Amino acid sequence: MQIFNYFLGLVLVGVIGFVMFEKVLVIKLVGDSQNSKPNQITTLYDTAPKPISKAIKEPIKKTVKKKFKVVIVSGHVADRRKASKQDGRGAKSAGGVYEYRFNDNISSWFKQKKYQLENVEYQVILATQNVSLKERVNFTNKILKPDLYIEIHHDSALLRDIKRAKREGADGKMWRLISGFSMHVSSQNRFYKENLKFAKILSNQFLNKNFKPNLYHSTTNRFPLIDKKRGIYNRIKPYGLYILYHLKNPTVLLECATIINSKDEKMVNSPQNQIKMVNAINNAIKIYIKTKK
Numbered sequence: 001m002q003i004f005n006y007f008l009g010l011v012l013v014g015v016i017g018f019v020m021f022e023k024v025l026v027i028k029l030v031g032d033s034q035n036s037k038p039n040q041i042t043t044l045y046d047t048a049p050k051p052i053s054k055a056i057k058e059p060i061k062k063t064v065k066k067k068f069k070v071v072i073v074s075g076h077v078a079d080r081r082k083a084s085k086q087d088g089r090g091a092k093s094a095g096g097v098y099e100y101r102f103n104d105n106i107s108s109w110f111k112q113k114k115y116q117l118e119n120v121e122y123q124v125i126l127a128t129q130n131v132s133l134k135e136r137v138n139f140t141n142k143i144l145k146p147d148l149y150i151e152i153h154h155d156s157a158l159l160r161d162i163k164r165a166k167r168e169g170a171d172g173k174m175w176r177l178i179s180g181f182s183m184h185v186s187s188q189n190r191f192y193k194e195n196l197k198f199a200k201i202l203s204n205q206f207l208n209k210n211f212k213p214n215l216y217h218s219t220t221n222r223f224p225l226i227d228k229k230r231g232i233y234n235r236i237k238p239y240g241l242y243i244l245y246h247l248k249n250p251t252v253l254l255e256c257a258t259i260i261n262s263k264d265e266k267m268v269n270s271p272q273n274q275i276k277m278v279n280a281i282n283n284a285i286k287i288y289i290k291t292k293k
């Protein structure tokens with residue numbers, strides 16, 4: 001019992017001591033509210049830290065609100081004089097139309113609210129804005145810092161194979177090969193795993209909508225076809241791509257169709273087919289976000 005009383009005494013002394021110490025500390029930091037004039041107290045309390053409960057709640061709110069950021073870019077530029085010497089208008093279609101127009105046809109849909117996912121923030125860069133390749137990579141790395149970068153392109157073939165296809169005729173084997181969509185990633189990119197993951201998801205969505213993968217590039221021995229079912233190619237030196245080397249976020253380059261083939265050109269000129277592709281891209285983004293949670 002004596003020990004208990006002694007212990008109780010110690011606790012009491014401790015509590016009183018702590019309260020006094022706290023009081024002195026508070027007076028030092030924010031002033032003695034009981035002995036100061038009211039206006040002085042207000043000034044001092046303005047600089048005091050916020051109550052802990054508020055301070056904890058605020059950063060949580062911010063993380064919940066953060067949207068998934070996607071940058072959609074049209075490959076190439078409309079006017080190289082406004083961009084750089086390294087930039088161009090891209091491939092020419094069977095009908096003689098430059099690729100950048102086809103790229104903008106797809107990318108433009110994402111500017112409409114109707115074609116934007118609710119929880120996703122879109123940044124669309126069109127070829128007609130004439131942002132050079134280096135500029136858009138710098139801008140993406142330094143300012144946009146997205147979660148995903150998708151570059152829209154339309155494909156062609158080597159001149160010797162186009163000539164061969166023309167010789168064979170419209171229903172020949174070569175035109176059947178030079179057609180369809182493909183995805184391009186790089187094992188020399190720091191996000192290779194993520195790039196491949198998104199490319200697979202995106203390709204599945206294109207296949208679901210009955211678009212056919214382009215296997216033509218595997219016959220040219222320039223870059224390896226790493227997924228035959230899905231038309232996914234690995235772009236490594238000397239056939240690497242600037243964006244796949246330099247972007248500091250997951251990146252996929254998508255060739256929507258092969259416009260040197262007149263059937264493909266006709267197909268992508270239809271707004272219905274363009275919207276099908278836009279929906280396929282949005283479905284893929286939605287599925288990819290779920291894999292991140």
Ligand SMILES: [Zn+2]
Pocket residue numbers: 075076090091099153154
């Ligand atoms: Zn291109």
